[in-house]
Amino acid sequence: MAPADSPTPQVSSKAEAKAELKKLKAQQKAETQARKSRKKANKKEGFFSRIKQVFSMTRAHDPNIAWWMALAFLITFGVSAVLMGLLLNWVTGILFGLPMGLLAAMILMNRRAEKAAFARIEGRPGAAAAALGTLRRGWIVVEEPVSMDPKTQAAIFRVVGRPGLVLITDGPAGAVRKMVPKTRKRFSPILRDTGVPIHVVETGNGEGQVPLPKLTKHLKKLDKALNKHEVSALEQRLASLPISRPPIPKGVDPYRVRPDRKAMRG
Known part of the structure; x- marks a missing residue:
């Protein structure tokens, strides 16, 4: 028999051995899923953190960036929703217009961010x-x-x-x-x-x-x-x-x- 302080679980039958093995596999699976969830959370946090950083840098150079982004979103959303609503239905138009509006706002922010970056380095050596x-x-x-x-x-x-x-x-x-x-x-x-x-x-x-x-x-x-x-x-x-x-x-x-x-x- 194994010593009392042994870390190995004591089993007395095949059924108990299978149960322990099943429990171990379930624990490993749960740990793997937890690691994947943490990675996804870190990626999302890093993505939104970068967007926030770019937006803050751009707003320091262009204080009206939020209004321009909102305008780009509303115009793109309105045009996309109306077109798709007339072609298919209004629900599809709204579902199609939302991502298109967000895309337009992001493109506008990226272009403004590029101009802000050039403005920061303009006149400096290099x-x-x-x-x-x-x-x-x-x-x-x-x-x-x-x-x-x-x-x-x-x-x-x-x-x-x-x-x-x-x-x-x-x-x-x-x-x-x-x-x-x-x-x-x-x-x-x-x-x-x-x-x-x-x-x-x-x-x-x-x-x-x-x-x-x-x-x-x-x-x-x-x-x-x-x-x-x-x-x-x-x-x-x-x-x-x-x-x-x-x-x-x-x-x-x-x-x-x-x-x-x-x-x-x-």
């Missing part, structure tokens, strides 16, 4: 690089600037896509316009025999500049000159060259670099 992060497939963005002025923090970023090589400026117009010819001259000998065009896009709100919210759309409108394979080949060629990287040590934040005043004085 804002163009952050905007380039919204580009989809087909574009290769290098996060580190290919050219930078530590004094003014003006920078030029490199993007490769079907239009070819695109140089994106970020910073004061006067500083970047002095840097563009030198940067372009670095790449011209490499691309001269390939026929790959070099585009220069200056970000900002001045004349001839592209605002950050419109940067990705502007890039997509550029004339296509390469196919997917040529884009990959061009990126590999540029990445293998030392001039495709800025003269900044690895691990150093280029926007925290400050010029050496003693070295400048000589």
